[in-house]
Amino acid sequence: MNKFFFFLILVSIQSCSTSNNHIELENNTPIYKPTGLYTSSFGNETALAHPQAKGSLIRVTWKDLEPAKGLYDFTALEEKISIVKSYNKKWSLAIIAGNDSPEWLLTDIKADFFEIVDINNTLKKIPKIWDPKVNERLDLLARQLAETYNNDIDLTLVYVPQMTVNGIEGHFNGVTSSELINAGLTANRWVSSVKETAKIFANYFSNKAIAVEVHDIMGDTSIPNRIINDLWNDYSLNKRVGAAIWWISGKNSYQPNLIDALTDFEGDIYAQAIGRSDQIERFENNDYRTLFSQSETIGVRYLELWEYEFVNNTFPTTFESFNKYTDSNFNKLKK
Template sequence: MNRLLLSLLLIVFFSCASRDDDITSQSNNNISKPKGLFSSSFGNESALDNNQIKGSLIRVTWSDIEPSEGNYDFSIIEQFLVSIKSRNLKWSLGVIAGGDSPNWLIDSYGVDYFEIMGFDNTLKRIPKIWDTRANEKLALLAQALANTYKNDEDLVLVYVPQMTANGIEGHFNGVSTTELTNAGFTADKWVESVKETANIFANAFSNKAIAVEVHDIMDDTSIPNRIMTDLWNDSALNHRVGAAIWWISGKITYQPNLINALNSFQGDIYAQAIGRSDQTERFEDNDYTTIFSQAQTMGVRYVELWEYEFVYNTFPTEFENFNNYTSTTFE
């Protein structure tokens, strides 16, 4: 199926699907965007009892929620929601694709792929997002998820799945430029395909804030910068698709050009701390709290901390101060 035909089908598909939906407005006034501190996970449920937590991210793999083609199983999401709903918290959704895409996508549906070595020294098959068949199936997944969760007022952010090393973050750390080029990767293919995936999820979840995680790719800041600025400036998306950085650390030496681009970015920025506060070397001047000052400098409205911080209530004053900042700064 060529890209033009896919685009036409998506327009018809989502237009028809939205007619029976009570929440279809694209007006920014009807979008409740998250702000403040969320947990990036909660294997330890006591993290959700911290009085400064606003909600939590729920992460699931595509392979777990669509184990066979067209058969969706959201029971993992539902299990997590029990803990969140019982505490009247908000939640964000992150579906992990990349090497955690279901095997049937490649083995029976035939999406093209390339192989990389993961950080755990296991070989990963990465579907090529520029193979239009990948986004065809992501469109069906997005609609199935939206049919179930679009009208949940507690769902406040949906991440765009990516065909990358870890399936959400927009990077191939540890994979050489030569390997990517040999796989057929080009900047234009990547930018257009990621934007297409973002549009798919934004159209399915037409009443939710959407985030695309950005990293330099092949040491090139222009690639993520094109993605985030094009999506933010797309009038059809009405300023709902923001940029996410799952690597905020207080440092300006990691991806400095992308940090500069984000400082100039006019759209919403969502962040996740790069690590736990006891991993002091990961933060500027070995000081975890620099992430909060950096977040304010960059205009970040929402930060996910690792659950460790909430379980041990590591920096209660800083948590409260950041929540107060976002409450008074962002709608």
């Protein structure tokens, strides 16, 4: 073969491997990573009709998915999926664990747990993620879910369930560090166990992007930072496990060290607005639009807005602009 012709073929192949498109290849398996705006719920279905809403988050509790040990019921999930698909939109999946883990996990499996009182003065039972029995059962759940949904092309992102106060975000809001330490939580235990859960879901959902929501743990940014960087740099995961922040507000005053760590993070970042735009005090300078500029600064590729924004079409020009931004900047693998 002519050497110059061979060189052109090689250059062409290399160019295609980093071309600006939605599809990324993992061992010749197409992987779609979502970009742009999703609605974080759709109690009001008109949110799904908004032209700038590319899809919706679907939340479902572990206790509803597996009401009895080994008995899986995806009925509620299927109902929500069918609604999203009826609008020809994509969906992402958040499995809520923590206090919404099934009761049999504690009574039958005898998983270790600790009790906390959250900021609403509600008593909650939190299974200890570092008890091996917890991830053993999450492994079985992930396998069942993946057998049904891994090949659903409309499923674009899977959040990692966490043994935390609200079961998906990586924090213990309102719980003191001393309470967590007394329960047996250590930095190494937390990092190791959350990474194990993430790998379980990434390995079963082999065709999907995966996200771990992060907060400071016991006031320590190094804990979430270790988790997301270790997962992103794990060669076996093919750069599919990114970080999620469900508290983006335009402000730098909340968890400033973690904001810096995320800004430096080389992996994919998924986010959710901290509140509705009419809750103006929650945003920098009382301006909801600052969360979009912060998203661009940090490098957010996917952003969930509360359904209020789409139902009321609060900032249509900003929504369109952000979708164009993410389409232009994140339709290829982030290096």
